[in-house]
Amino acid sequence: MEDSGPEVRFEQVTKxxxxxxxxxxxCTVAAGSFVALVGGSGAGKSTLxxxxxxxxxxxxxxxxxxxxxxxxxxxxxxxxxxxxVFQSIGLMPHMDVAENIALPARVAGGVAPDVADLLAMVELxxxxxxxxxxxxxxxxxxxxxxxxxxxxxxxLMLLDEPFGALDPVTRDAIGRRYRDLHDRLGLTSIMVTxxxxxxxxxxxxVLVMAKGRIVADATPAEMLSGKAGPEADALVAVPARQAQAxxxxxx
Amino acid sequence: xxxxxxxxxxxxxxxxxxxxxALLIALxxxxxxxxxxxxxxxxxxxxxxxxxxxxxxLLALFxxxxxxxxxxxxxxxxxxxxxxxxxxxxxxILRNVVAGIRGLDPAAIEAAxxxxxxxxxxLRLVEAPLAAxxxxxGIRTATVWTIxxxxxxxxxxxxxxxxxxxxxxxxxDWGQVLKGCLASAALALAADGLLALVERGLARRxxxxxxxxxxxxxxxxLAACAPLAGGGQKTVVVGAKxxxxxxxxxxxxxxxxxxxxxxxSYREGLGSAVALRALRQGDIDVYVDYSGTIWxxxxxxxxxxxxAETLAGIADFLKPAALVGPLGFENAYALAMKKGRGIGNxxxxxxxxxxxxxxxxxxxxxxPEWRAVQSAYGLHFAAQRAYSPTFMYRALESGQADVISAFxxxxxxxxxxxAVLADPKHALPGYDAILLVSPAHAHDxxxxxxxxxLVGAIPVAAMRQANxxxxxxxxxxxxxxxxxxxxxxxxxxPGSK
Numbered sequence: 001m002e003d004s005g006p007e008v009r010f011e012q013v014t015k016x017x018x019x020x021x022x023x024x025x026x027c028t029v030a031a032g033s034f035v036a037l038v039g040g041s042g043a044g045k046s047t048l049x050x051x052x053x054x055x056x057x058x059x060x061x062x063x064x065x066x067x068x069x070x071x072x073x074x075x076x077x078x079x080x081x082x083x084x085v086f087q088s089i090g091l092m093p094h095m096d097v098a099e100n101i102a103l104p105a106r107v108a109g110g111v112a113p114d115v116a117d118l119l120a121m122v123e124l125x126x127x128x129x130x131x132x133x134x135x136x137x138x139x140x141x142x143x144x145x146x147x148x149x150x151x152x153x154x155x156l157m158l159l160d161e162p163f164g165a166l167d168p169v170t171r172d173a174i175g176r177r178y179r180d181l182h183d184r185l186g187l188t189s190i191m192v193t194x195x196x197x198x199x200x201x202x203x204x205x206v207l208v209m210a211k212g213r214i215v216a217d218a219t220p221a222e223m224l225s226g227k228a229g230p231e232a233d234a235l236v237a238v239p240a241r242q243a244q245a246x247x248x249x250x251x
Numbered sequence: 252x253x254x255x256x257x258x259x260x261x262x263x264x265x266x267x268x269x270x271x272x273a274l275l276i277a278l279x280x281x282x283x284x285x286x287x288x289x290x291x292x293x294x295x296x297x298x299x300x301x302x303x304x305x306x307x308x309l310l311a312l313f314x315x316x317x318x319x320x321x322x323x324x325x326x327x328x329x330x331x332x333x334x335x336x337x338x339x340x341x342x343x344i345l346r347n348v349v350a351g352i353r354g355l356d357p358a359a360i361e362a363a364x365x366x367x368x369x370x371x372x373x374l375r376l377v378e379a380p381l382a383a384x385x386x387x388x389g390i391r392t393a394t395v396w397t398i399x400x401x402x403x404x405x406x407x408x409x410x411x412x413x414x415x416x417x418x419x420x421x422x423x424d425w426g427q428v429l430k431g432c433l434a435s436a437a438l439a440l441a442a443d444g445l446l447a448l449v450e451r452g453l454a455r456r457x458x459x460x461x462x463x464x465x466x467x468x469x470x471x472x473l474a475a476c477a478p479l480a481g482g483g484q485k486t487v488v489v490g491a492k493x494x495x496x497x498x499x500x501x502x503x504x505x506x507x508x509x510x511x512x513x514x515x516s517y518r519e520g521l522g523s524a525v526a527l528r529a530l531r532q533g534d535i536d537v538y539v540d541y542s543g544t545i546w547x548x549x550x551x552x553x554x555x556x557x558x559a560e561t562l563a564g565i566a567d568f569l570k571p572a573a574l575v576g577p578l579g580f581e582n583a584y585a586l587a588m589k590k591g592r593g594i595g596n597x598x599x600x601x602x603x604x605x606x607x608x609x610x611x612x613x614x615x616x617x618x619p620e621w622r623a624v625q626s627a628y629g630l631h632f633a634a635q636r637a638y639s640p641t642f643m644y645r646a647l648e649s650g651q652a653d654v655i656s657a658f659x660x661x662x663x664x665x666x667x668x669x670a671v672l673a674d675p676k677h678a679l680p681g682y683d684a685i686l687l688v689s690p691a692h693a694h695d696x697x698x699x700x701x702x703x704x705l706v707g708a709i710p711v712a713a714m715r716q717a718n719x720x721x722x723x724x725x726x727x728x729x730x731x732x733x734x735x736x737x738x739x740x741x742x743x744x745p746g747s748k
Contacts, residue, residue: 053365055361055365074369075367076368076369076372077367078367079364079365079366080366084362084365084366086361086365088358089358089362090356090359090360090361090363090365091359091362092359092362092363092376092377092381093356093381103366103376104366104367107366107367107368107372108367
């Protein structure tokens with residue numbers, strides 16, 4: 001339908017915060033793919049993600065988006081080409097929903113987006129446009145956060161624990177909705193999550209990180225069949241066991 | 252009422268100017284300090300240290316500082332008051348800028364960065380609007396402090412509601428003190444209320460309260476400007492030192508200038524050395540000083556000279572400012588006794604002194620006047636004791652002292668019916684009240700015509716009576732009323748000089 005999102009390539013990317021947070025990572029995220037980064041706390045997954053839009057600057061190595069080094073030019077210009085969704089959302093409390101959604105275009109000096117259309121994409125009623133963020137539920141707020149990230153037509157989405165603070169039902173609904181949008185708009189999405197079940201259900205490919213390195217790289221199917229190595233198996237075991245237990249309860 | 256309105260206008264403009272400058276300094280400095288912890292530490296530390304200096308001392312410090320700058324920069328009046336109050340207003344604004352921006356939700360900042368805002372965009376679109384209520388609270392605090400501290404500006408010669416307070420304090424006119432206090436408190440409350448509306452408008456995003464508050468502030472400032480714009484004529488400034496006689500004479504001179512068509516303002520409560528310097532710099536246009544003070548303190552002459560020589564010497568010393576002439580009375584150190592003791596002069600006193608007790612004010616016994624009179628007449632008293640002025644007169648009245656040191660124009664001399672002892676050997680220096688004008692008016696015929704009739708026109712008895720009207724414990728009147736009385740009791744025929 002439209003041309004797909006760009007390829008993202010990591011080459012020997014390294015970041016130190018005292019110790020090594022990200023340790024010489026080499027990896028390529030294919031154009032138009034949905035990649036989940038999973039791992040425990042402190043594994044380096046958020047740091048790796050935030051180096052893509054230079055909220056964190058790497059100490060070594062380089063990252064390219066569609067072949068272009070992210071280090072070229074000023075960081076604000078780079079960030080305007082990338083959608084960014086994160087757990088604490090960061091809607092501006094002094095602006096209504098429409099102003100929040102239009103903010104990236106306003107900052108970039110671009111044309112104002114179709115707010116009603118974006119609200120429809122994230123399944124919010126059009127009359128939400130005039131509401132203030134503090135009048136919305138957590139799930140509704142993150143839907144606005146997603147609409148804001150999509151508003152400039154960016155094809156690369158960075159999602160940092162985007163649904164981590166939401167209740168399970170809301171989380172599942174928004175997750176699936178986002179996956180639909182990813183497909184429909186032809187995005188490249190990189191999502192950090194500590195929830196293996198979410199990663200398995202939404203992503204095309206799962207990268208497991210531990211101690212700053214990628215220790216497993218496989219499709220969900222490969223993950224489930226135990227071909228992705230011991231770290232991946234340990235993470236997969238939990239949701240698999242839960243699924244079996246629930247199945248058993250059903251009798 | 253018109254005087255209080257004019258003082259309030261000066262008070263408002265001085266406070267607003269200080270707050271304006273403080274904002275110009277504190278906003279960028281605060282923003283720079285937000286992400287630089289070392290700078291924040293230094294800036295807040297310095298501003299905090301300034302805050303610990305008493306307001307009066309801070310104002311007083313700017314006088315010598317500006318004198319050192321020199322080059323025609325006025326060391327008195329608006330400038331030192333403005334600068335001192337500005338420094339005073341910095342801390343609350345700085346502190347709240349830093350706290351307001353540091354306290355912002357980190358998620359909003361991360362989103363601003365993630366969206367691709369530049370630092371300026373983030374400041375304009377996110378940090379400024381979100382921190383505005385906290386910053387505004389700091390501005391409110393600064394405003395209330397500044398309006399309160401502006402009453403102290405009177406002491407460096409800037410007009411403010413403090414004029415009422417300090418003049419009232421000197422003349423023990425408590426009604427006037429209260430008037431000054433209430434007026435400045437009302438101003439502070441009004442300003443705080445209006446800024447509270449602005450703050451509320453910013454915090455709750457209520458446009459009407461934002462605009463109402465801002466409009467109120469604007470109207471207040473415009474109203475304060477009105478008295479200054481009116482007339483369009485240059486104001487002449489009458490100076491006064493810090494005691495009753497000076498307040499009365501300033502009003503007497505000011506009334507004459509007003510009748511001659513001048514717009515008059517007053518700088519009252521000036522220190523002795525400050526007043527002469529202010530005149531020579533043109534910060535004040537006219538005031539009354541005393542020949543002995545200038546001779547000894549400014550010209551550093553250690554021996555008294557004959558009157559004519561003293562006055563000629565002073566006139567020469569003052570150039571390009573001018574000595575218009577002596578007013579006709581002295582405010583000199585003298586020795587006084589109850590009448591009817593049969594002693595008329597210091598020579599006669601010397602014979603009886605060994606059986607008499609001397610009461611003095613706190614500094615007389617250490618002054619050159621005492622040494623001069625003691626050696627000239629060989630005075631040796633049975634006892635001598637220093638009192639504060641009020642108790643000195645009581646001691647004489649009750650018989651604890653037989654002779655006291657007094658100022659020759661003091662109203663209590665007339666009131667207590669005392670005899671001032673003559674000084675046939677001229678051991679005590681002359682303290683002729685002399686009318687001085689600034690360089691700008693030294694050859695200004697119209698100005699001189701307005702003030703010259705006072706030369707030689709104030710007999711010491713009239714001055715004593717006027718002083719007593721202000722100084723007495725009961726039934727006292729404000730200095731301007733005493734000045735009106737004095738104007739009606741000037742000597743009909745001007746004196747010889």
